[in-house]
Amino acid sequence: MIKIENLEKVYKTEEVETTALNGINLHVAAGEFVSIMGPSGCGKSTLLNVMGLLDKPESGSYKFIDTELLTLNDRERSNFRKRNMGFVFQNFNLIDELTVFENIELPLIYNKVPAGERKKLVNEIIERMNIVNRSGHFPQQLSGGQQQRVAVARALVTKPKLVLADEPTGNLDSSHGNEVMELLCELNETGTTIVMVTHSSHDASFSNRIINLKDGHVISEKINKSRNEELI
Amino acid sequence: MFKLNLKIALRNLWRNKGIAAINIGGLAIALAAFILVTLYFTYETSFDKENPNYENIYVVGITYPEFKTNYVAAPFAEAIRQNFPEVVSAGVIKDSAFELTIKKGKNTLFTKKILQVSYDAAKILNIQPANGLIKPAGETERLTYLSTESMKTLFPNKQDDEPEMVGFGASTSGISGVINGSIKNNLHSNFTFDGVSIGNELGKNDHYNMNDYTIYLQVKPATDVENLEQKITGLYRTELLKDKSEEKSIKEIKGISTFLDPLANQHLKPKAGNDAPYKILIAISVLGVLILVIACINFTNLSIAQAGKRAKEVGIKKVMGAYRFQLTKQFLVEILMQCLVAIILALIIAELALPRFNSLFQVHLSIWDTANGLFWKIPLILVLITFCAGIYPAIVLSGFKPSLVLKGNFSTSKQSYWLRNALLVFQFSMAVIFIIGLFIINSQLKYMRSEDLGFNVNQVVYVKNLTMFNNPAKFGSIDFEPVRQKMLKVPGIKSATVATFIPGGQNGINSYAANGIKANIDFVNVEFDYFETLDIKLKEGRFFSNKFKTDTINSAIVNESAVAKYGIKNPIGKIIRGCDIDYKIVGVIKDFKTQGFENAIQPTIYTIKDPCGSFKTEILLKIEQNKMADVLATLKAQWPEINKLDGEDFRYVFLDELYGKLFKKQEQLESVFFTAAVLTIFIALLGLYAFAKYITNGRLKEIAVRKILGATDVQLLKLINSSFFYLVVVANIVSWPIAYVVTNMWLKTFAYRIDFPVLPFVTTTLITILLTIITVSIQAKKAVNANPVDALKYE
Numbered sequence A: 001m002i003k004i005e006n007l008e009k010v011y012k013t014e015e016v017e018t019t020a021l022n023g024i025n026l027h028v029a030a031g032e033f034v035s036i037m038g039p040s041g042c043g044k045s046t047l048l049n050v051m052g053l054l055d056k057p058e059s060g061s062y063k064f065i066d067t068e069l070l071t072l073n074d075r076e077r078s079n080f081r082k083r084n085m086g087f088v089f090q091n092f093n094l095i096d097e098l099t100v101f102e103n104i105e106l107p108l109i110y111n112k113v114p115a116g117e118r119k120k121l122v123n124e125i126i127e128r129m130n131i132v133n134r135s136g137h138f139p140q141q142l143s144g145g146q147q148q149r150v151a152v153a154r155a156l157v158t159k160p161k162l163v164l165a166d167e168p169t170g171n172l173d174s175s176h177g178n179e180v181m182e183l184l185c186e187l188n189e190t191g192t193t194i195v196m197v198t199h200s201s202h203d204a205s206f207s208n209r210i211i212n213l214k215d216g217h218v219i220s221e222k223i224n225k226s227r228n229e230e231l232i
Numbered sequence B: 001m002f003k004l005n006l007k008i009a010l011r012n013l014w015r016n017k018g019i020a021a022i023n024i025g026g027l028a029i030a031l032a033a034f035i036l037v038t039l040y041f042t043y044e045t046s047f048d049k050e051n052p053n054y055e056n057i058y059v060v061g062i063t064y065p066e067f068k069t070n071y072v073a074a075p076f077a078e079a080i081r082q083n084f085p086e087v088v089s090a091g092v093i094k095d096s097a098f099e100l101t102i103k104k105g106k107n108t109l110f111t112k113k114i115l116q117v118s119y120d121a122a123k124i125l126n127i128q129p130a131n132g133l134i135k136p137a138g139e140t141e142r143l144t145y146l147s148t149e150s151m152k153t154l155f156p157n158k159q160d161d162e163p164e165m166v167g168f169g170a171s172t173s174g175i176s177g178v179i180n181g182s183i184k185n186n187l188h189s190n191f192t193f194d195g196v197s198i199g200n201e202l203g204k205n206d207h208y209n210m211n212d213y214t215i216y217l218q219v220k221p222a223t224d225v226e227n228l229e230q231k232i233t234g235l236y237r238t239e240l241l242k243d244k245s246e247e248k249s250i251k252e253i254k255g256i257s258t259f260l261d262p263l264a265n266q267h268l269k270p271k272a273g274n275d276a277p278y279k280i281l282i283a284i285s286v287l288g289v290l291i292l293v294i295a296c297i298n299f300t301n302l303s304i305a306q307a308g309k310r311a312k313e314v315g316i317k318k319v320m321g322a323y324r325f326q327l328t329k330q331f332l333v334e335i336l337m338q339c340l341v342a343i344i345l346a347l348i349i350a351e352l353a354l355p356r357f358n359s360l361f362q363v364h365l366s367i368w369d370t371a372n373g374l375f376w377k378i379p380l381i382l383v384l385i386t387f388c389a390g391i392y393p394a395i396v397l398s399g400f401k402p403s404l405v406l407k408g409n410f411s412t413s414k415q416s417y418w419l420r421n422a423l424l425v426f427q428f429s430m431a432v433i434f435i436i437g438l439f440i441i442n443s444q445l446k447y448m449r450s451e452d453l454g455f456n457v458n459q460v461v462y463v464k465n466l467t468m469f470n471n472p473a474k475f476g477s478i479d480f481e482p483v484r485q486k487m488l489k490v491p492g493i494k495s496a497t498v499a500t501f502i503p504g505g506q507n508g509i510n511s512y513a514a515n516g517i518k519a520n521i522d523f524v525n526v527e528f529d530y531f532e533t534l535d536i537k538l539k540e541g542r543f544f545s546n547k548f549k550t551d552t553i554n555s556a557i558v559n560e561s562a563v564a565k566y567g568i569k570n571p572i573g574k575i576i577r578g579c580d581i582d583y584k585i586v587g588v589i590k591d592f593k594t595q596g597f598e599n600a601i602q603p604t605i606y607t608i609k610d611p612c613g614s615f616k617t618e619i620l621l622k623i624e625q626n627k628m629a630d631v632l633a634t635l636k637a638q639w640p641e642i643n644k645l646d647g648e649d650f651r652y653v654f655l656d657e658l659y660g661k662l663f664k665k666q667e668q669l670e671s672v673f674f675t676a677a678v679l680t681i682f683i684a685l686l687g688l689y690a691f692a693k694y695i696t697n698g699r700l701k702e703i704a705v706r707k708i709l710g711a712t713d714v715q716l717l718k719l720i721n722s723s724f725f726y727l728v729v730v731a732n733i734v735s736w737p738i739a740y741v742v743t744n745m746w747l748k749t750f751a752y753r754i755d756f757p758v759l760p761f762v763t764t765t766l767i768t769i770l771l772t773i774i775t776v777s778i779q780a781k782k783a784v785n786a787n788p789v790d791a792l793k794y795e
């Protein structure tokens, strides 16, 4: 589904130029669950941002089911993003002024889903996430794990083809972390493609494939046998 | 989506309700000031605008080598109409020369101003009696109408609009006449009056040296006015040559030209007057706009300060697929809503402040008057301030890159650092200029109040009088001496005199020659005791006295300025010639300021006998302080015996009150400036207060870390204050030259003024620094006193 070739990204500041991505090649098949690992500063978040169309690389190609995405203009990128992708961040990034329900509803609104259907979809997912009695709460009134579940719910509510997660468990303790990982697995089982950045090999073990980055290169790829066997 | 955005906006406002209130309240106050200024501006610039011919009406004025005037000889109007086809109509107008008493039964009306209007002028200027403008019959008929208020005084029970017989002057005068009806006195017009007297043609047989009418022309639309002006000048010169009354040389006539001055100019900047009212109006309007700009800056600055907070929201929405323009729109709508609330508040504040404003400016403005155009101006203002206050934050906020802002430790301070500081400096500069201006205006006014004027109007009563006391007799005038003797018999009256003009009014001008120099100088015709009554100081020689027979024939007293003007050495005994009389100078008085502080003291000659002078009607009495009430009562009772020709009505004014009116305009300006300065400072401080709160909130973590590392409270307060401190210092330095130029310009409008003071600059700097430190410290104190652990946990 995703074909990335020779991707390069350079950050220019006044003093230095940092090559965050240095010729990345990456293929992700539909329905795959891919983990990206590597030392801090190797370009994982940058890669994820480029994949999520939040950042533009200097050169290379990024094809999503045969559509070249890097040549799109801002508006087309927005449209593509809201129709096909969902995001989960390490620091949750919920809007503090909106309730749980409203936060989850937001992407539906931008996708112009009618109000009645919005309500149905949000309630469905709130039930699935087991946060029903929290739907009127504001983010600050929730624990970290609950907040991340809301963030996952928000990423899933539009039924995206691709979910991008940047260290989704980074701010959570292991039990809350596991909850989130299980959610992602369930999601993957229903056919959603997931690309996740993580520092934890425990989390990575939930995925089909682990890609190792260093200094903006892919240095190794590993098929996660246990998980694949499990699937079979 | 709108609903959700609304929720975010409202919850945001609610969370920061203190600051939102400050922001909206500040804007509301500024808007209220702006609305009042708009109302005032519209009012002042629309005098007579209801006249359907407004655009095509001109005053004909004359430019002499030394001055311009609107007073022209009446026959010239007809000459212009006959000669130039582009002139549709021409009419003349004259003020009444004196106050008139009108009686009906027991009711008495004192009129100050009965306008003499030609029928054509009434038509041109839309002067319409209640029952319609009627053409008077023949050359002599006058149709007289009284203003509605005057009618009320004279005929309290009158219902119809039938003509009434009335008596003029004293009840013994035997003069009577007809009042033909009522006429509305429109205060929003250049032509105000107690009554109007309309004749077919006024001053028809006047000569060209009798310049006492004002000519109004109505020209055809799209007339080339400059060309007409030249043609009228040509005509005027020819008419002057033809006229035998005034033998002016051709060279003199060549130096005289005419001008056309649009009706629209008459109220604020007549060519033959001064344009101070116009300048003041512009100054007030600029103040109004500035205050609004400062309030808008608060908005912008607070939005920028809030940006860090809103950045996350922007990032998330973009990740969800929001377009940039959607976000721009969202922020603009948010600010629009706040501005809307501010405007509604502003209208309420303006309505509450109007009575005070009206009394200060002596106008009758109302928000609800549709003629002021507020109904379309307000929406325009709303859009404009939304744009000014919101466009920058809206564009900056919507432009945030999600990949940057969502990383967590995003800070907006760097990007908008310069703009934010520039805006703050601008705000403070304005405040500094206003405070300096206030100090300097205040010092000048204080100087004006305390400075020795050179004469003393305390306990001087100015008695209004119709009798002319010129001697030798001129048009039935009588000798003042018997009247004076009668008045001096009243216990408490120290001295009594009569003159042609009172100090503070306008003097006459005539040509006098001395020391080989011929010049136009001011003249005042007086009686004995004039200088004593006004307590004017003698420099050399003596005052007039009945011990010297020649004083009533050819003695003159001049002021220091006149001596200087003619360059006379040892003036006593020297001759000054005017009106075919060789006057001998018997005394020189010290200059005294009768014309306020704006105008330099004019060279002036005082004489008792002057065939070319004016009517001596202005009686001045110096009265003992503790007998004042008795004296006035006695005079009132005995007036018909004392001054038979004036009738039974004793009318007077305290001269110090009259003189005080000269200060009125400056005091008005001071009030406006004071309000503007206080508002500016207040709004700027509100902005700073809220801004400091955001800045310290943004630095909570830094403060906590520093505190844990051992910083003391004082060190932290210093740290937070320092950046603001530099801004205020910069603002002061930037505004000094501007304040210097502006205030100096104002001071230069005074002939007598204070030396340019330095102290206000220093004081203002100290005040602004102090206010800033207090404001910022109030905010900083909270942050510094907070438990550092809380701040860190919050992250």
Ligand SMILES: Nc1ncnc2c1ncn2[C@@H]1O[C@H](COP(=O)(O)OP(=O)(O)OP(=O)(O)O)[C@@H](O)[C@H]1O
Residues within 6 Å of the ligand: A011, A012, A013, A018, A019, A020, A039, A040, A041, A042, A043, A044, A045, A046, A047, B404
């Ligand atoms: N906005 C930026 N400006 C300049 N350099 C940047 C910027 N963002 C990232 N970088 C640099 O790009 C490189 C890759 O950063 P990136 O955030 O992708 O690392 P990462 O692999 O996600 O690290 P971590 O595991 O610590 O999150 C780093 O060297 C970083 O310093």
Ligand SMILES: [Mg+2]
Residues within 6 Å of the ligand: A044, A045, A046
């Ligand atoms: Mg990262």
